[in-house]
Amino acid sequence: MTQSPTLSRRSTSPSAPAPRKSKRSGADARAGYTFLLPWLLGFIALTVGPMISSLYLSFTNYNLFEPPKWIGLDNYITLFQDERFLQSVGVTLSYVVFGTPLKLAAALAIAMLLNSKRRGQGFYRSAFYAPSLIGASVSIAIVWKAMFGDAGPVDQGLSFFGINLGGWVGNPTMTMPMMILLTVWQFGAPMVIFLAGLKQIPADLYEAASMDGAGPVRKFLNITWPMLSPVVFFNLLMETIHAFQIFASAYIISNGEGGPAGSTLFYTLYLYLRGFSDFRMGYASAMAWLLLIVVGIITMIFFKTSKSWVHYSGDSK
Amino acid sequence: MIDRRNFLTTVAIGSAAAAALAACGAPAASQTGSAANPVTINYTWWGNDDRAERTRKAIALFEAKNPDIKVNGNFTDFAGYWQKRATEAAGGGLPDVMQWDLSYLRDYGQRNQLLDLSTVKINTDAFDKSLLPSGQIKGKTYGIPTSTNAFAVYYDPAKLASLGIAEPDGTWNYKEFNAFLAEVGAKGNGALFGGTDYTSVWWMFNVWLRQNNIEAFTEDGKLGFTKDDLKKWWNTTADLRGTPAIISEERFTQLAPKSPFGSNVTGSEVTWDNFMASYLGDSGAKELKLVPVPSDDPDNLGLFLKPSMLMVASAKTKNKDAAARFIEFMVNDPEVGQIFKTSRGVPASKTQRDGTTFEGTDKLVVDYEKSIEKYLKDAPEPPIVGFGTLEASFKRISSDLNYGKLSVDGATDAWFKEAEDLIKQNA
Numbered sequence: 164m165t166q167s168p169t170l171s172r173r174s175t176s177p178s179a180p181a182p183r184k185s186k187r188s189g190a191d192a193r194a195g196y197t198f199l200l201p202w203l204l205g206f207i208a209l210t211v212g213p214m215i216s217s218l219y220l221s222f223t224n225y226n227l228f229e230p231p232k233w234i235g236l237d238n239y240i241t242l243f244q245d246e247r248f249l250q251s252v253g254v255t256l257s258y259v260v261f262g263t264p265l266k267l268a269a270a271l272a273i274a275m276l277l278n279s280k281r282r283g284q285g286f287y288r289s290a291f292y293a294p295s296l297i298g299a300s301v302s303i304a305i306v307w308k309a310m311f312g313d314a315g316p317v318d319q320g321l322s323f324f325g326i327n328l329g330g331w332v333g334n335p336t337m338t339m340p341m342m343i344l345l346t347v348w349q350f351g352a353p354m355v356i357f358l359a360g361l362k363q364i365p366a367d368l369y370e371a372a373s374m375d376g377a378g379p380v381r382k383f384l385n386i387t388w389p390m391l392s393p394v395v396f397f398n399l400l401m402e403t404i405h406a407f408q409i410f411a412s413a414y415i416i417s418n419g420e421g422g423p424a425g426s427t428l429f430y431t432l433y434l435y436l437r438g439f440s441d442f443r444m445g446y447a448s449a450m451a452w453l454l455l456i457v458v459g460i461i462t463m464i465f466f467k468t469s470k471s472w473v474h475y476s477g478d479s480k
Numbered sequence: 481m482i483d484r485r486n487f488l489t490t491v492a493i494g495s496a497a498a499a500a501l502a503a504c505g506a507p508a509a510s511q512t513g514s515a516a517n518p519v520t521i522n523y524t525w526w527g528n529d530d531r532a533e534r535t536r537k538a539i540a541l542f543e544a545k546n547p548d549i550k551v552n553g554n555f556t557d558f559a560g561y562w563q564k565r566a567t568e569a570a571g572g573g574l575p576d577v578m579q580w581d582l583s584y585l586r587d588y589g590q591r592n593q594l595l596d597l598s599t600v601k602i603n604t605d606a607f608d609k610s611l612l613p614s615g616q617i618k619g620k621t622y623g624i625p626t627s628t629n630a631f632a633v634y635y636d637p638a639k640l641a642s643l644g645i646a647e648p649d650g651t652w653n654y655k656e657f658n659a660f661l662a663e664v665g666a667k668g669n670g671a672l673f674g675g676t677d678y679t680s681v682w683w684m685f686n687v688w689l690r691q692n693n694i695e696a697f698t699e700d701g702k703l704g705f706t707k708d709d710l711k712k713w714w715n716t717t718a719d720l721r722g723t724p725a726i727i728s729e730e731r732f733t734q735l736a737p738k739s740p741f742g743s744n745v746t747g748s749e750v751t752w753d754n755f756m757a758s759y760l761g762d763s764g765a766k767e768l769k770l771v772p773v774p775s776d777d778p779d780n781l782g783l784f785l786k787p788s789m790l791m792v793a794s795a796k797t798k799n800k801d802a803a804a805r806f807i808e809f810m811v812n813d814p815e816v817g818q819i820f821k822t823s824r825g826v827p828a829s830k831t832q833r834d835g836t837t838f839e840g841t842d843k844l845v846v847d848y849e850k851s852i853e854k855y856l857k858d859a860p861e862p863p864i865v866g867f868g869t870l871e872a873s874f875k876r877i878s879s880d881l882n883y884g885k886l887s888v889d890g891a892t893d894a895w896f897k898e899a900e901d902l903i904k905q906n907a
């Protein structure tokens with residue numbers, strides 16, 4: 164069989180001449196690109212263009228006002244001698260490494276709870292999704308700051324149990340747990356995707372397992388986890404990339420300074436400060452490209468390792 | 481079941497649902513100017529609610545007197561203010577008229593972002609001739625000072641009285657001042673700290689340098705002081721850090737952007753004298769008093785009058801004339817003086833100053849500036865390009881010092897590294 168399924172379905176007769184086919188597929192492609200055009204134009208003008216110019220800027224000394232001066236790899240070399248940069252890498256990595264798995268665990272746990280048939284499921288789903296709706300907004304970061312401040316609800320609640328940490332906002336060792344809690348609380352988006360995945364696992368698998376006497380843990384490990392692994396993989400990938408890009412909440416909680424003592428100096432926040440506070444846009448561009456490359460490498464590693472733990476039904480493994 | 485083909489559908493449906501819901505949270509587009517007949521100019525400033533209210537009144541008055549001009553006002557806090565201006569400048573969209581700080585005059589002036597105000601009609605006859613140069617760079621006038629301020633020590637007499645501490649008279653050296661902070665902290669019993677770490681304020685360091693006859697920057701834009709000077713300065717309060725004499729950095733950070741003094745957690749504060757109005761507003765105190773800063777040389781207090789803020793216009797403004805008229809109004813009009821009193825500082829223009837009645841605490845500010853007249857030295861020139869960054873890193877590194885993350889030596893090295901890097905960058 165040389166014909167693709169699509170073409171064979173559309174061809175009126177199997178003996179149709181070859182040139183007509185390619186003409187048709189050319190027309191299809193034209194129509195396709197025409198429909199794609201609005202998005203494509205936006206993508207090229209608003210994403211590809213700026214990306215290319217930022218790649219150029221990353222090799223220059225550019226202060227926003229004067230024309231950029233070519234300095235070769237200087238920005239990239241200076242980066243690794245910059246203590247604040249190294250600090251921002253450390254802060255971001257610990258956020259990604261601890262925040263992402265916790266968030267996914269919370270999302271999966273809630274999704275499994277919501278997957279059972281109970282009255283008012285629609286309400287619960289909306290209620291659990293709500294934090295993610297408002298979570299990225301400025302107001303929530305402000306509320307978060309107030310909650311974890313001196314004599315805020317969190318401080319008072321913990322004092323009730325005899326734990327006196329004081330306000331978290333001003334304490335360099337407590338700001339990271341606070342930021343991680345903020346992201347874990349916004350588990351809605353991965354939760355919705357997990358839920359969609361859970362719904363596609365056939366119920367008869369669980370029935371069969373019950374018949375064989377499998378408990379809930381066994382069912383989770385041997386049915387839910389492998390069946391859900393493509394979705395877990397997707398969520399892990401998206402949330403990791405997402406976590407690297409954290410900016411708004413860190414900016415607001417630290418008044419745009421990355422404090423206290425640099426404990427919320429996330430990568431993107433430092434990038435922003437370098438670009439827009441210190442007028443070193445070339446340096447900031449180099450940081451942006453480095454982030455892109457690192458995230459790209461991490462994604463690649465995820466894909467490579469996924470072969471050993473992600474199972475698609477129909478595959479031989 | 482999830483196979484390779486419907487896997488994407490699963491994910492896409494989930495993501496689309498998330499995206500659709502997320503889209504509901506997108507902010508509304510900001511409003512643009514009115515389409516009415518008069519020309520509209522944009523004006524932006526930094527400050528608190530108190531200043532916003534006063535500015536709103538001044539704009540209303542200006543519009544009443546100039547029916548052909550509408551002014552669109554907009555404000556943020558100080559730190560966010562400069563990030564916003566940088567973004568606008570990069571896009572060529574700076575507001576027509578802006579409140580400006582000396583720290584950033586070179587950054588924008590030397591890079592042709594600000595209008596040379598000598599090319600438009602603004603009357604500066606009523607200004608002290610020694611003050612105007614602080615808004616000028618290489619013969620061009622980029623800013624007109626609205627008002628002046630000077631460094632001072634604030635205290636709340638009622639709080640000191642309740643602790644049984646005598647009011648200071650402002651003739652003190654650093655040792656005596658530290659002892660005062662320690663006494664307030666000790667008697668404050670955890671509820672009231674002595675003050676903030678005054679060595680974390682760049683301008684107080686600048687005052688101290690001048691007390692020791694050192695200029696902060698040389699004429700060719702290099703640092704005029706050494707690492708040893710800075711070490712000595714940061715060691716001035718070494719014994720106070722971590723004691724109740726100085727508010728803990730944790731508390732300080734929690735209170736931001738409000739000041740500890742305005743939040744009634746410290747008994748004193750070393751800063752500009754024009755913060756009086758905002759401190760009174762924030763703290764609700766009945767009365768606050770001002771005395772001169774400490775000095776080890778009683779004849780040299782190192783003090784100077786600085787333009788507390790300047791009025792500048794964007795080089796790209798399409799309404800030069802309207803912008804000039806608004807600036808002239810804001811700096812010269814006596815009624816504007818009546819609205820702002822000393823909340824911007826003491827009015828720099830004699831016309832405005834004489835037309836303003838200063839009572840109560842406003843009179844204290846004016847009297848304070850008169851009382852230190854004999855100690856005053858020339859106003860500083862606009863500092864070097866990138867000074868705003870240096871000022872911010874001075875504060876940040878001082879904060880690391882107070883958190884105990886850095887030693888004085890480490891902090892000094894860190895600041896010098898950043899400063900030298902910046903000076904090299906902008907050379």
